[in-house]
Amino acid sequence: MIYFDNAATTAPYKEALETYMTVSEKYFFNTASIHQSGKDASRLLEAARNQILDLMELKTYDLVFTASATESNNIAIQSMLKRKKQFGRTILTSELEHPSIVNVLEEMKNDGFNVKYIDTNEAGTVNLESLKSMLDSDVVFVTVMALNNIIGSVQPIKEIVKMLKDYPKVHFHVDATQAIGKADLDYNGVDTISISAHKFNGVKGIGGLFIRDLATIRPVLYGGGHEYNIRSGTVNLPGITAMAKALRLTLGEAREVNKRLSQFNMKIRESVEGLEFIRLQPKAAPYIVNMSFVGAKGEVVVNALSKRGIAVSTTSACASKLATLNETLLALDNEDNVIEGSIRISMGRSTTEDDVNKLITALKEVYEELGDVLK
Template identity: 85%
Template structure:
C-alpha cells in the first residue's frame, strides 16, 4: 500500500523504535519508585523532558507527558475553565479545530460557558479583525490550532499571542499536533501547547502538554500525583524518550522534507487542474492536498484508490466515520457537494516521487471511472 494518510498517523523512525525497545528493556522501572533503579529511570525521564523543551525552544516552560494530544487538550481546557469560571464565561475558538477541542468545548457549555467562533478567511486562516472584535472582559479562554489537519492552513499564532497580551486573564491554548516539523512557529507566550509523537514519526501512546505557568494547572483526574500532579498515572518512560528521539530527527530533516513535499504538492495539483469536476482547496502546508471529486462521495474515491493500492482519507481520521459535514470545509464556505466529495492526501518523510506519480495515475483513472457521476 502506498501511504498518503500521514496527517492521521506516521510510520515511526527505526531509531525511535529502537530507543523505545531499549528503554523498555533496560529502564522498565517506575519513575516514581524511590529505589536506585527508579531514580535512574526518573533521571532518564527528566533528560528526555529537557531535550524536548530545548528542541521546541520552550526552555522556560514545563512539559507534562500525556498519552495523546487529545488528553493534553482535555487537560488544558478542563483544568483552566474550572478555575476561570469566576472571572468570565466566554470561550473563543476557530471554526477549524479538531474534535478533541470542539467536543470538549461543547461539554463545557453544560457548565455555563459560551463558545464563540472566530471567522475564517478565504485562505483558511482565522480572521484577526474578527477575533479582536470578539475580545471583551468576559473572555477567559482562546484556543486556535497551529496547523489545520484538513487543508493544512497555518494560523497566525504569534500575532494572536501579541493581541492577547492586552487581556491578561485570557488563557491561550494551541493544539500544535499537526505542526511539528511542518512549519516554523514561535510558541513563546502561548499558555499551553499540545503535541503527539505519532504525528511526527514517533510511537503511539505518548503526547505532551507544554505549560507556561505550571502553578495555574489543576488535575482533571486524580491518582498518585505523577507529572507535577497535573496528570497522574505511571509515566510512559519508553514513549517519552522515544518521542525526544523522534522530535530531534524530525526537526533535523524538516527543511529538506518540506521543500521536497512542496514540489510534490504542486505536481499533484498541476496534474488534476485540467479536470473540470475536481476542486482544489487552497495550498498551505506542503504535506497536504485537499481536493474534491464533485458529484461523487469522498468515501467512494477513497475506496477506489485503496483498490489500486493507494491510501488516502476523507477528513480527519478521528471524525471520518461521523455522518456530518466537515467543520473546516464548511468554514471555507464550500458547497455541500464539494465537502461530500473531498479527499485528503497527506504526505510524509517517506513519500517518493514514484509514489506521487502512481497517485496521479490512480487519481486520473478514478476520475475516468466515475464518469457521469461527476458534475
C-alpha cells in the first residue's frame, strides 16, 4: 500500500521505536516512585520535557504530558472555561477546527457559554478583521488551530497574539497538532498549545499541552497528582522519550522534507488541472492536497484508490465516519457536491516521486472509471 494519509497518522521513526523499546526495558519504573529507580526514571522524564521545550523554543513554558492532542484540547478548554466563567461567557473560534475543539465547545454551550465563529478568508485562514470586530469585554477564550488538517492552511498565530494583548483576560489556545515540522510558527505568547507525537513520526498514545502560566490551569481528571497535578495517571515515559526523539528528528529534516513535498504538491495539482470535474482547494502547507471529484462521493474515490494500492482519506480520520459535511470546506463556500466528492491526499517524509507518479496514474484511472457519475 502506498501511503498518502499522513495527516491522519505517520509511521514512527525507527529511532523513536528503538528509544521506546529501550526505555520500556530499562526504565519501566514509575516516575512517581521515591526509590532510586523511580528517581532515575523521573530524571529521564524531566530531561525529555526540557528537550521538547527547547526544541519548540518555549523555554519559559511548562509542558504537561497527556495521551493525545484531544486530551490536551479538553484540558485546556474545560479547565480554563471553569475558571473564566465569572468573567465572561463568549468564546471565539475559527470555522476550521478539529472535532476535539468543536465538540468540546458545543458541550460548553450547555454550561452557559456563547460560541461565535470567526469568518474565514478565501485562502482558508481566519479573517483578522472579523476577529477584531468580535472582541469585546465578554470574550474570555479564543482558540484557533495552527494548521488546518483538511486543506493545510496556516493561521496567523503571531498576529492574533499581538491583537489579544489589548484583551488580557482572554485565554488564547492553539491546537498545533498538524503544524509540527510543517509550518515555521512562533508560539510564544499563546497561552496553551496542544501537540500529538503520532502526527510527527512518534508513537501513538502520547501528547502534550504547553502552558504559559501553570497556575491558571486546573485538573479535569483527578488522581495521584502526576504532571503538576494537571494530568494524573502513571506517566508514559517510553512514549515521552520517543516523542522527544521524533521531534528532534522531524525539526532537523523539516526544511528538506517540506521543499520536496512542495514540489510533489505542485506536480499532483498540475496533473489534474485540466480535468473538468476536479476541484482543487487552495495550496498552503506542502504536504496536503485536497481535491474533489464533483458528482462522486469521496468514499467511492477512496475505495477505488485503495483497490489500486493507494491510501488516501476523505476528511479528518477523527470525523470521517460522521454523516456531516466538513466544516472547513463549508467555511470556504464550497457547494455540497464539491464537499461530498472531496478527498485528502497527505504526504510525509517517506513519500517518493515514484509514489506520486503512481498516485497521479491512479487518480486519472479513477476519473475515467467514474465517467458519467461526474458532473
